[in-house]
Amino acid sequence: MQISERFEYDVAIMGAGLAGMSAAVKMAEDHPDLKVAVLTKVHPVRSHSGAAQGGINAAVARDDKWEDHYYDTLKGGWFLGDQDAVRVLTEQAPNAIYELDRWGTSFSRSADGNYAQRPFGGQRRNRTCYVQDITGHALLTTLFEQVTKRGVDVFWEWFVFSIVSDGKDFYGFLAFDLKTGKIGFFSAKAGLVATGGAGRVFGQSSNALINTGDGMALAWRAGVPLKDMEFFQTHPTGIPNGILITEGARGEGGYLVNKHGERFMEKYAPQFMELAPRDLVARSIHTEIVEGRGFDDGCVRLDLRHLGKEKLTQRLPQIREIAMYFAGVDPIDDPIPVRPTVHYTMGGVDVNTDCATPVRGLFAAGEAACVSVHGANRLGGNSLLETVVFGIRAAAMIPKSLGEKKEAPASLIEAEMANFNALFDGEATESVPALRTEMEKTMVAGLGIKRDAAGMKKGLTDIEAVRARFSGVRVANRNLTFNMEAFRAIELGCMLDIAYACAFASVAREESRGSHYHLDFPKMDNARFLKHSLVTREDGNKLHLDHLDVTIVDTKPLDQITY
DSSP states (O other): OOOOEEEEEEEEEEOOSHHHHHHHHHHHHHOTTSOEEEEESSOGGGSGGGGOOSOEEOOOSTTOOHHHHHHHHHHHTTTOSOHHHHHHHHHSHHHHHHHHHHHTOOOOBOTTSSBOEEOOTTOSSOOEEOSTTOHHHHHHHHHHHHHHHTTOEEEETEEEEEEEEOSSBEEEEEEEETTTOOEEEEEEEEEEEOOOOOGGGGSSBSSOTTOSOHHHHHHHHTTOOEEOTTOEEEEEEEOTTSOBOOHHHHHTTOEEEOTTOOOTHHHHOTTTGGGSOHHHHHHHHHHHHHTTOSOTTSOEEEEOGGGHHHHHHHHOHHHHHHIIIIISOOTTTSOEEEEEEEEEEOOEEEOOTTSBOSSBTEEEOGGGEEOSSSTTSOOTTHHHHHHHHHHHHHHHHHHHHOOSOOOOOHHHHHHHHHHHHHTTSSOOSSOHHHHHHHHHHHHHHHHSSSBOHHHHHHHHHHHHHHHHHGGGOOOSOOOOTTOHHHHHHHHHHHHHHHHHHHHHHHHHOOSOBTTBOBTTSOSOOHHHHSEEEEEEEETTTEEEEEEEEOOOSSOOOOSSOOO
8 A cells, every 4th residue: 555645734633632623723823824734533523522521620710729729630640740730731721711712612600600610529629610511522512613714624534543753853644544545644844642542441441432542652653752651540430331420420419329328438538528539439439349339230329319300401411311321220310320430541642841742843732641730640620621721732832843844754654654554464363353352351450440569460461462462463454445444453553552551660660649559559659659650662562661750849749648
């Protein structure tokens, strides 16, 4: 297969969720002379940002201040967040809300016309702005309208399979068009990776099927370290098939009970109860279930009945529909069965606070990136915020970095095309579905919500073996048009890279912090592990682990986290 078309842009963006489209809209506004392209493997309004339900945090109330949001975020992340990055996130949060409002988002309002705000876990006051329980969807459609209005070139259903780089400079993206099978090289002065997370490496997840870590893995192959990959957040309240019940349901007053009718969060977080941070609530539910206090279906119950029909239909209409259609209960009449579900990737592409990677010209933002602002555990309502704040920040920083366009060495493109074509050369000895199932089982068994040294080491060995077997994967259908066989094979290769990096980094962290709960080392250890992990590739498939000190600016980390 050959490249059939070459595209020339100043900036190419991989991913059309909130981070990618925020960057595109802001660049189109402030730098209309720049030629910007957005590439996405789905239609923009099907991006996973649309699944976010509960809201977006910002200290916009008169009696709130960004410094409190800053501290709550540091504490919620077990002080692994870089304080300079968390300051950017929280200080810029109100401006992000005002920009979204100006672009047309219909935020829910209080009776006095100000932004309505609901409580979310780990925060000391109501700070989460929202649009009913469809906040992500509302923001996504708003930004797509703005992208369309401003004439940004959007290539939807184009699947990026390579970031072309020599490890020092970025040259462009290689992608194929699912609709036509055409292969394109998108040459650009700068590229932005904004492809979201990788929760699907664990199988059952609240993530969309498209969240396979493509951008993270391709940036890694291009020479950028992956940072803090041991931290995958498990959300406390997924229904049995993994679909999320927003934290906003607990923010509106919903509470958790076990099969004995006990409101068990009294034992685990007596002050914050159900609005403790997600890692703590998720482990509490897991403990109730494994110690025999869950229901026969392997869940506990989220009770919303006391909120009443009017409040449920006004504030949480989508949650009611999800519960009715996918869990078979109407929360007006019955509590919802819930259990933890893999939800968010705190780690990602190593970037600084300007969204820049160590590869010149390559940037990253949103869940695909690790700035880092979430540390070891993300507070609810901070994910949408990160996408918009750092999407806008990327739009400010990227134009300043642009120099003359560098032509990609032909040998680089030929090597990337050779790797791509190898997938179609010869007969398969391995099955994509079978390898994917093995990866998912291995990740759940060894790197799930509670981990131990033996399980993680076995998980690392097993993932390494599955990853080696991926060399036997071949795609039988040589026609790229709507070739989902090729699509899934490329995604699996990316997921195996992410799973391997996660296991590799996890084994080395001998402490418990946020979503990394280590049964052999149940306490946080700031003396040894107040550090980021950086996983790089050496000699093709071998990994190398470095540690980097967390940036401390003005707040001394606590040695113990309680709520």
